Amino acid sequence: MSGNLICKNCGTENVAQSAWCEKCLTPFQTYQEEKTLQCPHCFHPNDYNLDHCEVCHEPLKPGQSE
Ligand SMILES: [Zn+2]
Ligand SMILES: [Zn+2]
Structure with missing residues (x-):
């Protein structure tokens, strides 16, 4: 199952396990919640x-x- 995360802030595609954007370090809300x-x-x-x-x-x- 592929579920890459697109940063809402800068649009960078990050791997699904990322806790935050590798480029701008914006935390991913969906990941954070769980x-x-x-x-x-x-x-x-x-x-x-x-x-x-x-x-x-x-x-x-x-x-x-x-
Ligand atoms: Zn970003
Ligand atoms: Zn404690």
């Missing part, structure tokens, strides 16, 4: 574009260190 980053510490489902848990402020993405 894709959350679950906090490894408190399991709160955070918005995908957050870097840290909004509840406990744990880093959500690998390779990040404070």
